[in-house]
Amino acid sequence: MRDGAAAERNEYGLSEVVGFVLLLGVIIAAMALWMMYAVPAEGREDEISHMNDVRDRFTDYKITLDSLWLNDEKGISVSSSMNLGTGGGNTQASGVFLQLLKPIGSSAVISVKDPGDRMWINTSNSGDYSFILSILEYQSQNNYWIQQRYYYQTGGVFLAQDIGSDSGKTCRVSPPISFIKAKNESDYDLAMVNLVPIQLVGGSSFGGNGPVRVDTWMRPPEIVVDNRPNNWVQVSVNVSDMQSANMWLSVFNETRKRGLIADSDTDWYSSGINTIAPDSYTAYMRITSPPASGSGGVILTIRRVDYYVSLNNIMSGLT
Structure with a gap:
């Protein structure tokens, strides 16, 4: 009797151990599936949402700077903040x-920074000009979504994506450039070319997680050329890659x-x-006097604007 009771107790204890091991295996399998599918999906959604917020912040920044000039x-300083990264995951959770x-x-x-891009404005009668196309740039370091780079350059907002094709760079918001078909007082055709080259002065960088404050103030604008007649005006942008050149050519043609x-x-x-x-590579747009207007049918206005930009660490942990 005693041997039978002992055997029964041993079998009961063994079944408990086997049940615990099976339960532990189910938990581990569920965790593995969660980490394999649910965690990347959640991380991807977080990063997509964050990059959409970055896009909106750059658009707001462009609108704010446009309102200044x-x-x-x-002499007025404006400040905006941008969050570097999602700031989630291990920085928020507690426990292993x-x-x-x-x-x-x-x-x-x-x-x-200055990526080396340049804008040239050549004219028949009003001289030649060059401008440095420095940028304010946000480069993502995503873990689950594609890498994206938003940047503000000469008054426009642009997006570069690591997708390995000519469509990898796009203009999200156009810079203040216009080529317009118009009429003069005698009802003759005219072409109006209005340009606002915007240069950013400054050089700094922060990387990591957390918010960064972007402080910007405008130097008094300079009217370089004001309604001057020309036979032709050519606007060119020199860049280091064909993707950027194609993008600028699209900007010129869409503006036209x-x-x-x-x-x-x-x-x-x-x-x-x-x-x-x-x-x-140099993308260019050349505007010439309309056939019926004779000489001087391209009216050019250039207004130069310079902004001083500084980046400031709002919280520690950024480098």
């Missing part, structure tokens, strides 16, 4: 298991179309890309 608000069940927080680098200079108006314009060297 449009209203001639010289919770860390494993949450996405790893992404980081980013924000900087003010918005100004009612149609593709069929070949007497009014010419555009294209010149390859200067393997790492130097």
Whole structure:
């Protein structure tokens, strides 16, 4: 009797151990599936949402800076903040298991720098000009979503994505450039070219997680050329890669179309890309006097604007 009772107790204890091991296996399998599918999906959604917020912040930044030069608000400093990365994942969870069940927080680098891009404005009667196209750039360091780079350059907002094709760079918000078909007082055709080259002065960079404050103030704008007649005006942007050149050519042509200079108006314009060297490409738009206007049918205005930009660490942990 005693041997039978002992055997029964042993079998009961063994079944408990086997049940615990099976339960532990189910838990581990569930955690593995969660980490394999749910965590990357949640991390991807977090990073997509964050990059959409970055896009909106850059658009707001462009609108704010445009309001300064449009209203001639010289000497006024404006501040905006941008979060570097999602700041989630291991920075928020407590405990080892919770860390494993949450996405790893992404980081980013924000900087003010000169990438080497240049804008040239050549004219028949009003001289030649060149401008440095420095940028305010946000470079993502995503863990689950594609890498994206938003940057503000000469008054426009641009996006570069690591997708390995010519469509990897796009203009999200156009810079203040216009080519417009117009009429003079005698009802003759005119082409109006209005340019606001915007240069950023400064050089700094922060990387990591957390918020960074971007402080900007405008130097008094300078009217370089004011309603001067020309026989032709050519606007060119020199960049280091063909993707950027194609993007700028699209910016020029879309701007021309918005100004009612149609593709069929070949007497009014010419555009294209010149390859200067393997790492130097120039996209250009040349506006010429309309056939019926005679000489001086291109009216040019250039308003130069410079902004001083500084980046400031709001919280520790950024480098």
